[in-house]
Amino acid sequence: xxxxxxxxxxxxxxxxxxxxxxxxxxxxxxxxxxxxxxxxxxxxxxxxxxxxxxxxxxxxxxxxxxxxxxxxxxxxxxxxxxxxxxxxxxxxxxxxxxxxxxxxxxxxxxxxxxxxxxxxxxxxxxxxxxxxxxxxxxxxxxxxxxxxxxxxxxxxxxxxxxxxxxxxxxxxxxxxxxxxxxxxxxxxxxxxxxxxxxxxxxxxxxxxxxxxxxxxxxxxxxxxxxxxxxxxxxxxxxxxxxxxxxxxxxxxxxxxxxxxxxxxxxxxxxxxxxxxxxxxxxxxxxxxxxxxxxxxxxxxxxxxxxxxxxxxxxxxxxxxxxxxxxxxxxxxxxxxxxxxxxxxx
Amino acid sequence: xxxxxxxxxxxxxxxxxxxxxxxxxxxxxxxxxxxxxxxxxxxxxxxxxxxxxxxxxxxxxxxxxxxxxxxxxxxxxxxxxxxxxxxxxxxxxxxxxxxxxxxxxxxxxxxxxxxxxxxxxxxxxxxxxxxxxxxxxxxxxxxxxxxxxxxxxxxxxxxxxxxxxxxxxxxxxxxxxxxxxxxxxxxxxxxxxxxxxxxxxxxxxxxxxxxxxxxxxxxxxxxxxxxxxxxxxxxxxxxxxxxxxxxxxxxxxxxxxxxxxxxxxxxxxxxxxxxxxxxxxxxxxxxxxxxxxxxxxxxxxxxxxxxxxxxxxxxxxx
Numbered sequence: 001x002x003x004x005x006x007x008x009x010x011x012x013x014x015x016x017x018x019x020x021x022x023x024x025x026x027x028x029x030x031x032x033x034x035x036x037x038x039x040x041x042x043x044x045x046x047x048x049x050x051x052x053x054x055x056x057x058x059x060x061x062x063x064x065x066x067x068x069x070x071x072x073x074x075x076x077x078x079x080x081x082x083x084x085x086x087x088x089x090x091x092x093x094x095x096x097x098x099x100x101x102x103x104x105x106x107x108x109x110x111x112x113x114x115x116x117x118x119x120x121x122x123x124x125x126x127x128x129x130x131x132x133x134x135x136x137x138x139x140x141x142x143x144x145x146x147x148x149x150x151x152x153x154x155x156x157x158x159x160x161x162x163x164x165x166x167x168x169x170x171x172x173x174x175x176x177x178x179x180x181x182x183x184x185x186x187x188x189x190x191x192x193x194x195x196x197x198x199x200x201x202x203x204x205x206x207x208x209x210x211x212x213x214x215x216x217x218x219x220x221x222x223x224x225x226x227x228x229x230x231x232x233x234x235x236x237x238x239x240x241x242x243x244x245x246x247x248x249x250x251x252x253x254x255x256x257x258x259x260x261x262x263x264x265x266x267x268x269x270x271x272x273x274x275x276x277x278x279x280x281x282x283x284x285x286x287x288x289x290x291x292x293x294x295x296x297x298x299x300x301x302x303x304x305x306x307x308x309x310x311x312x313x314x315x316x317x318x319x320x321x322x323x324x325x326x327x328x329x330x331x332x333x334x335x336x337x338x339x340x341x342x343x344x345x
Numbered sequence: 346x347x348x349x350x351x352x353x354x355x356x357x358x359x360x361x362x363x364x365x366x367x368x369x370x371x372x373x374x375x376x377x378x379x380x381x382x383x384x385x386x387x388x389x390x391x392x393x394x395x396x397x398x399x400x401x402x403x404x405x406x407x408x409x410x411x412x413x414x415x416x417x418x419x420x421x422x423x424x425x426x427x428x429x430x431x432x433x434x435x436x437x438x439x440x441x442x443x444x445x446x447x448x449x450x451x452x453x454x455x456x457x458x459x460x461x462x463x464x465x466x467x468x469x470x471x472x473x474x475x476x477x478x479x480x481x482x483x484x485x486x487x488x489x490x491x492x493x494x495x496x497x498x499x500x501x502x503x504x505x506x507x508x509x510x511x512x513x514x515x516x517x518x519x520x521x522x523x524x525x526x527x528x529x530x531x532x533x534x535x536x537x538x539x540x541x542x543x544x545x546x547x548x549x550x551x552x553x554x555x556x557x558x559x560x561x562x563x564x565x566x567x568x569x570x571x572x573x574x575x576x577x578x579x580x581x582x583x584x585x586x587x588x589x590x591x592x593x594x595x596x597x598x599x600x601x602x603x604x605x606x607x608x609x610x611x612x613x614x615x616x617x618x619x620x621x622x623x624x625x626x627x628x629x630x631x632x633x634x635x636x637x638x639x640x641x642x643x644x645x646x647x648x649x650x651x652x653x654x655x656x657x658x659x660x661x662x663x
Binding site: 056058086087088089090091094095097099102103104105106107108116117120121128130133134137169170172173183186 | 555556557559560561562563564565566567569570573574575578579652653654655658
């Protein structure tokens with residue numbers, strides 16, 4: 001087997017607060033192979049975004065990585081210097097954010113925002129000192145430079161019409177869908193090994209969502225990029241992902257190949273998640289909500305984080321932490337009541 | 346963009362007309378006209394009536410207004426009531442002094458406030474931030490004339506570095522001119538700097554928290570380039586507004602500061618003319634001060650087009 005692009009091992013990211021330590025990511029392991037799309041699904045508050053920020057190294061203060069390891073192409077990111085990580089960010093590893101309206105800088109042209117990434121991470125022969133960058137901001141980037149050409153090329157590949165002209169536009173002159181395309185162009189401009197897409201389509205109209213996802217997949221094939229797709233939307237996962245990790249309250253509870261997960265969901269949380277999603281082909285099916293809310297991630301005292309909301313929970317679920325068990329072909333769930341030993345409580 | 350500038354300019358003219366009219370009506374509704382001020386309480390009714398007729402004050406208010414306004418439009422600002430000097434001449438003598446002090450105050454204020462605000466925001470809750478915050482707090486708490494007195498005592502009287510009294514025109518040399526306006530300029534500039542520093546700091550802190558700043562981190566942009574290329578311009582947008590509005594502080598401050606430093610500027614002229622009920626002088630001085638303020642704010646509006654592309658291209662969002 002090839003080296004995974006990304007392997008996260010027992011990662012713990014915590015936020016000390018006045019009320020106690022928030023364990024936003026609490027012992028998560030996952031891996032992504034080159035060129036595959038891996039989904040990370042969960043409700044808001046489950047720690048998906050913090051996981052993404054941990055991988056990219058942009059966890060906001062006072063958050064800190066308290067344990068575990070993140071390996072990128074075999075090398076531990078946590079052992080790298082800040083400079084090394086900065087040179088990877090945006091180049092070999094990049095991120096697409098949820099909110100296209102606020103993720104682009106209103107005072108820089110779209111073309112410049114893409115070209116800047118290219119200049120920083122590829123050898124275009126263009127200076128990236130502060131004074132050179134400020135000069136570009138004031139008089140505009142060199143239109144015959146390699147970085148600008150690349151920016152236009154990327155805008156074209158994300159289907160922005162008249163890319164040469166639109167590259168000179170400011171973000172407010174773009175629609176929401178176009179801004180997200182520009183974000184994607186920026187994230188993929190340096191042909192990264194890994195893109196983390198955090199809810200890339202959530203803020204968009206449904207029709208635009210489908211287009212964006214399709215483009216993301218095409219670009220993935222073109223550049224052979226691996227994608228970690230973070231979403232709460234099961235339809236998006238079913239549509240695009242090769243494998244899926246289901247996250248709940250800071251932990252991964254189930255992982256499987258996409259089709260396997262949807263046809264044989266094993267973990268009670270995954271089952272609940274699927275049952276609470278409307279289905280087009282079966283409009284008469286009743287929606288089954290999962291009772292309760294994602295718990296406060298401060299001092300969870302029970303062993304299985306889902307136990308208080310779980311319809312099948314027994315006393316032991318509150319006392320003994322579940323570990324991953326194989327429940328099918330390349331399919332694991334972290335539940336005491338599943339797998340060979342399951343149901344024997 | 347040109348439509349935006351035209352609209353703002355039209356707006357400025359309208360404000361000026363409002364100011365002129367308000368001043369005209371307001372002055373005349375204050376009890377005790379210029380005649381009483383000139384002749385005293387003991388004057389005979391005949392003498393009062395004669396002087397009123399001479400000054401045109403016996404005419405109905407709207408006639409006086411139309412006359413004053415139309416003469417002003419052709420550049421005739423009238424004569425001082427108490428002396429034979431023309432209002433235009435009085436103002437021409439006083440205005441350069443006040444403008445020198447104010448301009449020096451603004452330049453100094455911005456030169457201090459913008460770096461101080463940047464330091465406060467980037468070294469948040471560190472020693473440098475506390476120093477900038479405390480400095481700004483002191484600056485906001487102390488009125489300009491008080492700062493002026495302190496400066497005059499320390500740098501004028503004790504150390505003797507700068508003249509304590511008087512104004513030297515720029516025609517007599519740049520250095521003497523700068524020396525004569527230095528202390529009053531600092532006195533009006535510091536309270537101004539304090540307000541702008543606070544705004545710069547909070548605006549930059551807010552900007553650094555924006556989602557697009559996270560995008561810049563995720564792109565691998567260094568923190569220095571993030572600050573100067575990505576954040577600063579966005580953070581300056583509200584600062585420019587405050588810097589314009591706070592100009593009132595400078596102009597207001599210079600009225601009292603001029604008195605502290607014995608400079609015959611617009612502030613002095615205004616105060617004296619009000620005491621004498623010298624209508625023509627008061628009107629024109631207020632109008633000029635208001636005009637400076639309105640003009641500077643028009644410049645601010647135009648400055649927006651340079652720093653906010655959302656105004657420069659399309660949409661009238663301001």
